[in-house]
Amino acid sequence: MNELKLGNLISEGATVDVYESGDLAVKLFKPDAPKTVVFYEALMNSKVEETGLSVPAVKEVEIIDGRWALASELIKGSTLEQIMKDEPENRDAYLEDMVELQLDIHAKTVSGVTKLKDSLREEIENLDIIDHIKRYELLTRLDSTPKHIKLCHGNFGPENILVTNDDKVYIVDWIGAAIGNASADVAKTYLKLSLTSTEMAEKYMNMFCEKTGTSKKYVQEWLPIMAASTLAKGIYTKEEKELLLTWLDVVDYS
Ligand SMILES: Nc1ncnc2c1ncn2[C@@H]1O[C@H](COP(=O)(O)OP(=O)(O)O)[C@@H](O)[C@H]1O
Ligand SMILES: [Mg+2]
Structure with a gap:
């Protein structure tokens, strides 16, 4: 079940591509990315949010076309x-x-x-x-x-x-x-x-x-x-x- 629909490509990188999706930025990991890495980033980002530092808040982790996706608040x-x-x-x-x-x-x-x-x-x-x-x-x-x-x-x-x-x-x-x-x-x-x-x-x-x-x-x-x-x-x-x-x-x- 895909909830997120990917829009414009914001950035293309060695390990992830980042897309716009409504008011979210979706970090789409390359197919071989370990699950632990995806969840570590989600955990770490959430911990940093709690410190009060200015970071986009994590909103969702899901799979899109077999790739892990980490969605956070889109910063324009x-x-x-x-x-x-x-x-x-x-x-x-x-x-x-x-x-x-x-x-x-x-x-x-x-x-x-x-x-x-x-x-x-x-x-x-x-x-x-x-x-x-x-x-x-x-x-x-x-x-x-x-x-x-x-x-x-x-x-x-x-x-x-x-x-x-x-x-x-x-x-x-x-x-x-x-x-x-x-x-x-x-x-x-x-x-x-x-x-x-x-x-x-x-x-x-x-x-x-x-x-x-x-x-x-x-x-x-x-x-x-x-x-x-x-x-x-x-x-x-x-x-x-x-x-x-x-x-x-x-x-x-x-
Ligand atoms: N929440 C966000 N809102 C807007 N742009 C973002 C957001 N997260 C990442 N980006 C854009 O995507 C680029 C790549 O994302 P990043 O998380 O740095 O992954 P990587 O450096 O591993 O490719 C960033 O440099 C930034 O331009
Ligand atoms: Mg980066």
Whole structure:
């Protein structure tokens, strides 16, 4: 029984396609998507709704033509990624807004969800494109990091921030969210931004460190781990893979 009728395609991605359906946005997973992933995103989104952060509310999970579909409130507006492209002169101010938004996320915690450190360990253990020495080095580095329980988005970047015409901001795509160390989350954002612009990524990390009084070295320590995690997810272009592999080998900063 199909309740939802799909309208315009909003976005086409590696793991999901997003469609409009009346006043809903329907995230349609690729046929091989594990059921647990779909329900984890629905659970995580619901938990984040309870924190009071601005996210589109989940409304339904169902199967459409054999594919899992996650329907949430449709947000009419643009991604921050598009806005930053359209207004390059305001890019720094938007980066600043992004840091503030990420700090709002880190100020929250939720219970009963994945611990970032556990999922990172699993990803590193299963990453088959590194040798056992690199794996040992990354796991040792991960083990030495402090345990934190801050809410981390896990894939925080301008493409996952929606802005409406009256400037209301929503954060989407909570599939990789977990609780853990804020610096790990910022290192992930740094890597995402650096795939587009190293300068932008550097500015972002500097802004975060200044605002929070965090030493840059502390965030940079996470870069090889988060590069491994990104590689483990297996979604990258050839150029992105090369860049991520170089981040794996960056060991000491001074
Ligand atoms: N609730 C929503 N309302 C409007 N647009 C959405 C909504 N959820 C997602 N989108 C759009 O679809 C895109 C992809 O969705 P997202 O959840 O980020 O999946 P993925 O990045 O895995 O493809 C987003 O960048 C955004 O443009
Ligand atoms: Mg996304």
